[in-house]
Amino acid sequence: MRDDEIAQHLQEALKSGELQSAQGFGQPLPEDEAWQATPESLRMSFKILKNAGHAPAEVGLFRDKAALQARIAACEDEALRRDLQTQLSQLEQSLSLRLESLRVHNQL
Numbered sequence: 001m002r003d004d005e006i007a008q009h010l011q012e013a014l015k016s017g018e019l020q021s022a023q024g025f026g027q028p029l030p031e032d033e034a035w036q037a038t039p040e041s042l043r044m045s046f047k048i049l050k051n052a053g054h055a056p057a058e059v060g061l062f063r064d065k066a067a068l069q070a071r072i073a074a075c076e077d078e079a080l081r082r083d084l085q086t087q088l089s090q091l092e093q094s095l096s097l098r099l100e101s102l103r104v105h106n107q108l
Contacts, residue, residue, distance in 0.1 A: 020055045033066030039099075058102075 015018045038046060046059050047059070065067075068088045075081040 033063070033070065037066045037069075038051045058095065058098055061091060061098070063096065065091055 010019070035043065035047075042058070046056060049055050050059060064090065068084055068091060072081060072084045072088065075084060
């Protein structure tokens with residue numbers, strides 16, 4: 001389909017009410033914390049690999065980082081917060097080393 005055919009099809013679906021009945025119509029797309037935590041220069045390549053079923057390990061690390069940050073923000077227990085911050089620090093160090101290795105090998 002060409003772009004003008006796609007636009008026409010969307011206009012027809014909008015007029016017929018087909019789009020309005022779609023799940024999530026008019027709602028913002030859900031935010032992906034890992035996407036936001038991923039450096040902009042890596043987002044597209046990681047997305048392509050993920051969609052192809054071959055997400056690099058760094059994608060999981062960014063997701064883990066975002067999850068830990070959310071847990072820290074919600075944590076009220078000081079001892080647990082320190083433990084989570086230690087985990088986050090270790091994860092960030094591991095992630096930094098992996099990204100630096102990619103940079104050194106010109107894969108970024």
